[in-house]
Amino acid sequence: MADSNPIPTPSRRFEVVFRLMNHLATRWATPGSGRVGVCSPLVGVVSGLGAVAFLLLLEAVVHGVLGEWMGLRPPPTGEGTPHPISYPNTWWLVLLIPALGGLISGLMVFTWAPEAEGHGTDALIRAFHRGGGQIRGRVPLIKGLSSIITIGSGGSAGSEGPIAQVGAGFGSFLARLLKLTPDERRLLMLAGAAGGIGAIFRAPLGGALFACEVLYLTAAMESAALLPCLASAIVAYSTFALFITPRPIFIVPNLEFHGLLELPLFALLGLACAGVGWLYVRVFYGMRDHLFRPLPLPRHVKPAIGGLLLGIMALAFPQLMTGGYGWVQWGAIGMPPSLVLPDQPVFDPGMGVMLLLSLALLKTVATGLTISSGGSGGVFGPSIFIGGMLGGALGQLLDAALPTWDLNPAAFALVGMGGFFAGVSKAPLASIVLVCEMSGSYSLLVPLMLVCGLNVGLSRRWTIYEEQVASPVDSPAHQGDFVVDVLERLRVDQVRVRTEGLEIVPEATPFSQVVRRVAGSTETLFPVVDDEGLLTGIFSLRDVRLALLGTGNLGALVVADDIARPPMTVTPEDDLHTALKRMTELNVDELPVVPADGPNRLLGLLGRKDLVRAYTAQIEALRSPTEPAAA
Structure with missing residues (x-):
């Protein structure tokens, strides 16, 4: 919120005191509360x-x-003196x-x-x-x-x-x-x-x-x-x-x-x-x-x-x-x-x-x-x-x-x-x-x-x-704190991961076929896999549009692997806060889910809507603790 009553910059004699206070806080106190x-x-x-x-x-x-x-x-109170009423x-x-x-x-x-x-x-x-x-x-x-x-x-x-x-x-x-x-x-x-x-x-x-x-x-x-x-x-x-002199306000027998x-x-x-x-x-x-x-x-x-x-x-x-x-x-x-x-x-x-x-x-x-x-x-x-x-x-x-x-x-x-x-x-x-x-x-x-x-x-x-x-959950002052806190409590394996209807594209697919597949699909994120089925990259509709503008006459030489970017994935053990940060960084609504150990074999896609649904259910559970949370 913008400060409607800005405070003028303190003079130098006060600035020394303020710097000392900040130094003491930074040097001796715990972060965030010092x-x-x-x-x-x-x-x-x-x-x-x-x-x-x-x-x-x-x-x-x-x-x-x-x-x-x-x-x-x-009449006087306990801190007063006798006087006529x-x-x-x-x-x-x-x-x-x-x-x-x-x-x-x-x-x-x-x-x-x-x-x-x-x-x-x-x-x-x-x-x-x-x-x-x-x-x-x-x-x-x-x-x-x-x-x-x-x-x-x-x-x-x-x-x-x-x-x-x-x-x-x-x-x-x-x-x-x-x-x-x-x-x-x-x-x-x-x-x-x-x-x-x-x-x-x-x-x-x-x-x-x-x-x-x-x-x-x-x-x-x-x-x-x-x-x-x-x-x-x-x-x-x-x-x-x-x-x-502090004395009790009320004097009781x-x-x-x-x-x-x-x-x-x-x-x-x-x-x-x-x-x-x-x-x-x-x-x-x-x-x-x-x-x-x-x-x-x-x-x-x-x-x-x-x-x-x-x-x-x-x-x-x-x-x-x-x-x-x-x-x-x-x-x-x-x-x-x-x-x-x-x-x-x-x-x-x-x-x-x-x-x-x-x-x-x-x-x-x-x-x-x-x-x-x-x-x-x-x-x-x-x-x-x-x-x-x-x-x-x-x-x-x-x-x-x-x-x-x-x-x-x-x-x-x-x-x-x-x-x-x-x-x-x-x-x-x-x-x-x-x-x-x-x-x-x-x-x-x-x-x-x-x-x-x-x-x-x-x-x-x-x-x-x-x-x-x-409660603090309902306070705008804590809104951001509780979003992070609640999402960190939930793991990817507690949320529905979509495994059906995925548009998986082999990395050697020519660009012309990629365009036809994208045009006929309702998907927004397309995983790219190698000959062994391991995830090597992903591309979105925006990546395809940029490729259409940039390939020109070279379209016949371009394959799916050329327009894909390195995959940013999550594992079932990752928390939802990590997943949301990676979605935001990539500007996508879904993320590939791969095993925590072993090769990048695609397990499914985690969607932003499913993530928000799990967060909302957890918030409702906090407000009504007698009701179990539904992921």
Whole structure:
């Protein structure tokens, strides 16, 4: 793909650095991944710095706009400090501020970077599969600033999409600057996304797994990106820690999994997550396709409409504004003593089952209004909110129904976070690790595995990331790789070799007879044999046409052996990739097949159509492994 935003040639002072990086990669690293391995830590540094800048700017905007102007001060999260909790004190600001934020964000995005629209992760996935890892240089900046405005003005969105594009954008920029290959550019782009997510969520391993796993609908991962993503996430997290002390976002009590008897209860949570996840995806894309796209208004105005409608909902439920992690901590998990003021309860006494469930369902609508209208922000934060509130509601119900079981609703809230996001994102491993790292606890690893796996299994037909493809086989980024890989698995003796209807021409056949035979034949390739029947050459229709033009009056002296070219053959043990290369080199549709050892006795002709048919059958077998491949 042509680069729509070419990068200028670096100056000499940077050229020395770039040459050194390439030298180190070539000298010390393995071929094909060396330069990516050398560059990944640098991408991690920039991703970590980007996460610091994004978080500090976002906190400043939230504090100034929502806190000082609107009067909304959500409960603190585990990384915050104790402060009074308050609700909006001026109703018209609840309507105005989200609408104004949506308008500013829409103007920025649709004026300078329309691809920054929406939750951002889909743009990353699309750039990997179909864009050659290309992200325009301005996109990360516009995406980051517009997302800060959207979330800071109360929009129901998260940080994973924006910060993923910030890191991925630098990875793509650096790859273009160093003139790396498209495959290397894709890997560096993923490494940047992993670094940004790992830093801002204090989850380096989860960020690395997410970047590798989110590309596909199935359990497939981009395995080649794992090491670069790990390297970038480690460095990004460490860089982030230089400026902001990394603490778990959620503080959880001492939670325990009590064994087999609790598994059915968590399985019930998995079913609930699958049902609400289906609703979430339907509402999210239904609003985009049936509400905002048909709306006869300029695109940059539609996020303002979404913000206004969100403000109407927030008049009754202000908890729906922004990501809402603090409300999950206070209402579903419980506040730790270190974050509780003297006159503040550990739990929000008003957040009972009905309110928690209502917030979970209404958050699906609020997120659709913010992002599906064209606003900028991620879907991870809202997903964590929905899963936490849903799990907290179910936990309270089960605790009331089974008082002797000593259930803790906080455990269901925590498991609900990972289980819900796993289903809508198709990233179960990343969801498990992200929630464990964000809470600083692995005590609920087993129920997390159950709920994440169950929800992914139940929700195969829908996803919040519509740019995902089923598997690497279906990705245009891997199309060439899999053609070669599949053809190398198949041998010539596994494919039909034609032995009937062949036009075998003795090498001493006069040219005039050759012309008559070719004219009356439907064949396109003609093997030439000697007196013992051994293959000595081949000629095609094109060779005959050239001979007709060049022989002139010498036609009577020309025989079949004169117009034949040395045979390029394959043996039954050769793979189909070798056969296809030789067909391409000769510009023919068939190749002679001869024994692997012994004289060149013709066994038959291998046709391009039969080769393609075998390849297609093998691809179908890979997509449906329960069905045997038919050669």
